[in-house]
Amino acid sequence: MKVLILGGAGMVGRNLALRLVADGALGGQPVEELTLFDVVPADVQGSGRTRVVAKTGDISDRATVDALVAERPEVIFHLAAVVSGEAEADFDKGYRINLDGTRHLFEAIRALGDYHPRVVYTSSIAVFGAPFPEAIGDEFLTAPMTSYGTQKMIGELLLNDYSRRGIFDGVGIRLPTIVVRPGKPNKAASGFFSGIIREPLAGMDALLPVDDDVMHWVASPASATGFLLHAATMDTAPLGARRCLTMPGLAITVGEMVAALGEVAGPEAVARIRREPDQTIRGIVAGWPRNFDAARAAEFGFTADASFQDIIRAHIRDTAAAG
Amino acid sequence: MKVLILGGAGMVGRNLALRLVADGALGGQPVEELTLFDVVPADVQGSGRTRVVAKTGDISDRATVDALVAERPEVIFHLAAVVSGEAEADFDKGYRINLDGTRHLFEAIRALGDYHPRVVYTSSIAVFGAPFPEAIGDEFLTAPMTSYGTQKMIGELLLNDYSRRGIFDGVGIRLPTIVVRPGKPNKAASGFFSGIIREPLAGMDALLPVDDDVMHWVASPASATGFLLHAATMDTAPLGARRCLTMPGLAITVGEMVAALGEVAGPEAVARIRREPDQTIRGIVAGWPRNFDAARAAEFGFTADASFQDIIRAHIRDTAAAG
Numbered sequence: 001m002k003v004l005i006l007g008g009a010g011m012v013g014r015n016l017a018l019r020l021v022a023d024g025a026l027g028g029q030p031v032e033e034l035t036l037f038d039v040v041p042a043d044v045q046g047s048g049r050t051r052v053v054a055k056t057g058d059i060s061d062r063a064t065v066d067a068l069v070a071e072r073p074e075v076i077f078h079l080a081a082v083v084s085g086e087a088e089a090d091f092d093k094g095y096r097i098n099l100d101g102t103r104h105l106f107e108a109i110r111a112l113g114d115y116h117p118r119v120v121y122t123s124s125i126a127v128f129g130a131p132f133p134e135a136i137g138d139e140f141l142t143a144p145m146t147s148y149g150t151q152k153m154i155g156e157l158l159l160n161d162y163s164r165r166g167i168f169d170g171v172g173i174r175l176p177t178i179v180v181r182p183g184k185p186n187k188a189a190s191g192f193f194s195g196i197i198r199e200p201l202a203g204m205d206a207l208l209p210v211d212d213d214v215m216h217w218v219a220s221p222a223s224a225t226g227f228l229l230h231a232a233t234m235d236t237a238p239l240g241a242r243r244c245l246t247m248p249g250l251a252i253t254v255g256e257m258v259a260a261l262g263e264v265a266g267p268e269a270v271a272r273i274r275r276e277p278d279q280t281i282r283g284i285v286a287g288w289p290r291n292f293d294a295a296r297a298a299e300f301g302f303t304a305d306a307s308f309q310d311i312i313r314a315h316i317r318d319t320a321a322a323g
Numbered sequence: 324m325k326v327l328i329l330g331g332a333g334m335v336g337r338n339l340a341l342r343l344v345a346d347g348a349l350g351g352q353p354v355e356e357l358t359l360f361d362v363v364p365a366d367v368q369g370s371g372r373t374r375v376v377a378k379t380g381d382i383s384d385r386a387t388v389d390a391l392v393a394e395r396p397e398v399i400f401h402l403a404a405v406v407s408g409e410a411e412a413d414f415d416k417g418y419r420i421n422l423d424g425t426r427h428l429f430e431a432i433r434a435l436g437d438y439h440p441r442v443v444y445t446s447s448i449a450v451f452g453a454p455f456p457e458a459i460g461d462e463f464l465t466a467p468m469t470s471y472g473t474q475k476m477i478g479e480l481l482l483n484d485y486s487r488r489g490i491f492d493g494v495g496i497r498l499p500t501i502v503v504r505p506g507k508p509n510k511a512a513s514g515f516f517s518g519i520i521r522e523p524l525a526g527m528d529a530l531l532p533v534d535d536d537v538m539h540w541v542a543s544p545a546s547a548t549g550f551l552l553h554a555a556t557m558d559t560a561p562l563g564a565r566r567c568l569t570m571p572g573l574a575i576t577v578g579e580m581v582a583a584l585g586e587v588a589g590p591e592a593v594a595r596i597r598r599e600p601d602q603t604i605r606g607i608v609a610g611w612p613r614n615f616d617a618a619r620a621a622e623f624g625f626t627a628d629a630s631f632q633d634i635i636r637a638h639i640r641d642t643a644a645a646g
Contacts, residue, residue: 091488129564129565133462138464139456139463139464140462140463140464141461141462141463141464141465142464142465143483143564143565144480144483144484145487145564147484147488150480150481150483150484153480154477154480154481157467157473157476157477157480158473158477160466160467160473161467161470161473164468165414165470241452241466241468242452242466
């Protein structure tokens with residue numbers, strides 16, 4: 001089979017690609033060709049079983065999307081997006097990529113008429129907006145408070161409608177914040193959730209800009225890959241008209257994260273965390289969802305990390321494996 | 324002030340126009356110019372105080388929308404839409420008018436940069452999809468089950484985001500089913516809710532295709548006009564980020580409607596109703612919302628009809644006044 005990943009050079013897309021190459025298969029079927037599309041070339045090597053093709057371009061160009069879809073991949077992972085901060089800073093770019101780009105994909109599929117792939121779409125918990133209940137359930141209003149959340153939610157609505165009409169077979173998954181992100185610190189407001197684990201484990205200091213009682217909804221990079229693979233292979237019939245699901249995760253406070261770090265890596269790791277309150281980040285984080293009741297995802301077989309200690313240990317293993 | 328009604332020739336738009344001309348004012352300010360835009364010319368006469376301009380065209384043409392917006396009306400009512408049945412039958416037309424047309428309006432406003440009108444957008448209870456709770460509250464998930472509902476919900480999301488960014492000052496109102504619609508029977512699946520009142524009062528037979536225990540959410544044409552006027556003049560600050568509201572209405576069963584008709588117009592009117600079950604219409608109606616808890620709309624000053632008897636009496640008065 002052929003598989004296409006839009007956004008194949010990003011952290012989530014690259015992890016998924018590495019896993020598909022390692023497995024050489026998806027849902028029991030061999031993956032002969034894996035196309036990784038992004039604005040920059042993805043650096044993933046193929047194997048004897050799976051040929052990897054890296055392509056670059058912009059999904060806001062309809063002809064580019066048409067050419068990708070013309071290959072008729074059986075499964076399309078649509079992870080390509082302008083992230084939250086950029087979509088807020090650049091109104092036009094956010095709508096062009098996140099809304100028009102998504103419509104281009106869906107319309108390119110429709111235009112072929114006799115082609116009905118599985119489409120896995122990554123949405124976000126940014127589709128929800130305050131005020132929140134104690135835990136956000138599957139029937140809670142989606143009221144985004146950013147342009148990014150708005151664009152992701154429009155994608156969800158389109159995915160539901162195109163799937164209902166049989167144009168393709170869509171599954172939307174709302175990812176928790178991914179922790180521990182590998183690599184260097186980035187400027188995302190959520191970056192410290194990874195930083196307070198990653199930096200101390202690497203013998204570096206980390207800044208903690210919020211209070212210990214801040215609660216957040218997180219999952220590991222490996223869980224994100226697992227969600228995507230399950231969404232690509234699950235039976236979609238029981239989903240009915242509601243094809244977008246909040247993924248399971250851990251609702252955990254910053255204080256609990258720090259305690260877990262101490263348990264796994266000792267007090268010297270914890271001592272690397274410097275509490276430096278930042279009113280801007282505090283304000284942003286205060287508007288984020290804290291906790292979910294992801295019952296539907298659990299019902300349909302999505303599973304997440306058992307504990308934050310497990311997430312830390314997996315990061316340590318992955319870092320060691322990456323050299 | 325200048326006022327623009329997109330969809331000014333439809334039942335709701337025309338009633339609104341008649342009321343604005345009769346009042347000669349909106350929110351205490353004189354309306355000097357009222358532009359009625361639709362695919363067909365609106366037949367509303369102006370007065371000494373209010374000049375009425377009827378224009379025709381298609382909102383899926385961006386230049387047409389730009390020209391309307393260039394007049395810088397202080398208030399824009401956006402009621403233009405391809406209705407539910409047509410949007411379901413003609414995929415392209417529904418998305419072109421209901422989604423692209425709405426974006427054209429919002430983008431035409433943004434393009435002017437220094438122009439920030441009040442925009443009143445009519446959405447629909449079709450943004451909700453089964454399974455429903457006993458009464459749909461203001462925090463219940465919007466999960467449309469038609470392309471029309473999908474397009475209306477996307478409009479709501481865009482309205483919220485453009486308003487949050489200060490591009491315009493939007494209010495979205497989800498209208499109940501309007502009963503009693505004047506005029507001839509139409510082919511809408513909801514048509515019988517008006518027909519079983521309107522036809523008997525006119526001495527004609529009416530078909531009732533569903534059971535007496537079917538419950539529905541209704542408001543009168545005069546209430547719809549009242550909702551629009553209130554949305555155009557209310558203080559929007561307390562709405563926060565959630566600018567779209569389910570309008571108040573009456574949750575009433577078909578049996579209660581028939582009993583109210585008997586109370587107002589006597590048993591000879593009721594005898595004009597012929598029960599003729601229609602499995603197709605039964606099926607469609609079974610998927611519709613039955614009842615709402617429209618608490619936010621009430622909190623922000625929207626009011627609906629006190630009783631179904633009042634709705635019937637208002638229809639009798641309006642019919643007599645129209646000759």
